[in-house]
Amino acid sequence: MKRLIAIFSEKNIIPWKHIAGIFLLSFIFFVFPGIRGWFFYHKIEWIYIFLFAFLIAYLCVPVVRKIALTLNVIDIPEERRVHKTPTPLLGGVAVYVAFAGTIIYNAVFSLELKGVAIGATIVFITGLIDDVNHISAKLKLFVQMIAVTIMIHYGVVADFLPNVWWGKLFEVLITFLWMLGITNSANFFDGMDGLATGLTVICSGFLGILAIKTMQPYLMLLSVALAGSCLGFLPYNLRYKKPAAIFLGDAGSTFMGFMLAGMVLMGDWGGKDPIKAYAMPILIVGIFIFDMVYTTTSRIASHKVVNFREWLEFTGKDHLHHRLTALGLSAKQTVFFIYFLTASLGMSALVLKNGSIIDALLLLIQAVFIYIIIVILMMRVNT
Template sequence: MQGDGGLPVNIDRYGPRLAALVAGMLLALPWYGLGLILQSIKLVLASALLTYAFMPAVIWLAHRIGALDRPGARRVHQQPTPRIGGLAVFISVNISLLFNFNYSVELKAICISGALVAALSMWDDVKGLSASWKLLGQLVAMLILFQSGMLLEFNQEERLVALLGSSWGIGIDMFLEYLITALWIIGIANAFNFLDGINGLAAALAAAVCLLMGLLAAVTAQVFMLLLCVAVAGSAIGFLPDNARYTRPARAFLGDTGSIYLGWMMAGIAVMGEWSDTSSLQAYAAPLLIFSVMIFDMIYTTIARIHRGDVTGLSSWVSYVGRDHLHHRLMYLGLSQKQTVMAVVAIALITGLAALVLVKSGYLSIWLLLGQGLVIYLLLSFIMVMAAQRVEDGE
């Protein structure tokens, strides 16, 4: 690949990419008579192959329009790298879903709002966009989800806010449901973007989270949730060959185009899913555990940045870029990029599998599983403090 703005050459031998394109398109077409599991496997393969096939074109486009991530003090990479790799992810998700002609209102709302978020994020990757405009665009995308009826609803018998709403007569319960839904989806989308700091981490984490949610969807026969999960998981897997490269430079990064889009899709799927019919504790604890790695990273770094004075408001919170995330701290302690990715994904799998057990557990088991997660993140907090101290001491 040529450096600094030149068009790429010899990205890869194109034979495997063309074969992947043909195979991916054939797998994306509807095959009638398949069971749910075979249909899911077919969609995972289709979206993975399509992402892999589209990457050379996306890399060429990035060089053509100058959408390159330059090396810097807060960057891990050492050469200009295309930063709109998420475009291939976005295209493959939508092609694999579009050709199956199997939609629900919620599925369409997630895809349409995700398209708006991806478009705004790509504009930011190419031209630059202020944090205020990005947030405004995400709020507009939330309106699409609300219009479809997607909402985190509290159990009528168990919620305190319902009692407050009844007493005050101002519908505070519904207001809080809309507010918490917006905070969840926008918060997770941006938290996931924060974790996209080293090769392979965001894509591997997205694949793990979506496969975990897909497993729940398969067991509970939530067809549309399962379709979204496997399409997003496959697209993330298909991106890894061009990004998760540890002995050679990555060919492309997800950029905001991919990381915010993937975070948005995952958060939307979590709202779409039916996590428990019997307990609000199960319904909310399960997705919190599945997404706990990115939630922990967002909360820890936000508190640390406010304490240091690096973040003073919402705009600076969205736009601030630093090397104080979980993956950076693990690398400060001596882990390689590959080892760091494996460690973070392992934590996500442990807490995610605990979430799947939790949805079928009694109250005592639920609290024990939540306690297990708390212990894990207390240990991680200690590790991050140690790493920060090492940086301050100049080791």
């Protein structure tokens, strides 16, 4: 017991009183099945699933952190890093365990989820190997493509073109671009304390609300499970006047990005209206699309990369969060700026649910204008 207490109270990661309260709440949740039945009976199972995922992640992080320190899986500061002190990785293990445990225990299954979950697990394991023993970007991309292929095999694919061979082929290509883009963009955003995790909480939260509004309770439960898993990790990763106690690592950030992108493709967001169907989730996760598109085009335009291999292996401090800090914002200000930007566009997506096609086009144009304003500001700095 003393050993367990030492793990949770190490360097005052979180106050012991908080841990005691969480342990008590967890005991009630996990030991008394009647608690679960009460939530499901009153049709508020989403609260139970959210808390279940949150508690597992919150309790797993100190254990995972101890393992990372023991195995010396540490992120050492370097020129392109923002953090100043060596920080343990593997935080994504807690997020993955919390999400998978929540889904399995509460029997939230479907054939499509099986495809996304298998793909996400492959991406997670690849990221975990990279955290422990670095592997090449080319190999990671190849494995991610295998993961997307498996997901497509289970029927999760962009569906908006005529049912002819060229339409199906183009949809598969778009699916690859979508999944790989969001997955890696989420990884790129894991460059400041709380940024990637908080963005996933916000995006999955809005997807969950949108799922309710579009009568998709299953996707709502998946969304709150992901949000709860990430939120349980966030107190260790975004701390008041303290650096992060642990980082997600590639395993966590790529897993979250893959799950977000996969859930978007699993949903039926606009019925028979394809413009609205894709406008709403694009508005919600648009921050990931913007950063990927902007950094890619700026690197090509500035001749920092001249071929695909250089683009794949290039690392630099030219992402949105890097440029905002170069403009003079602090790290915390940058994180919350991106939080509020994402939440604002997410609100637009919710409003669009009852809007017309014209409304969808106008809101997409508005989002583009907002990002153009940000680009104009970012062009004032060199990175």
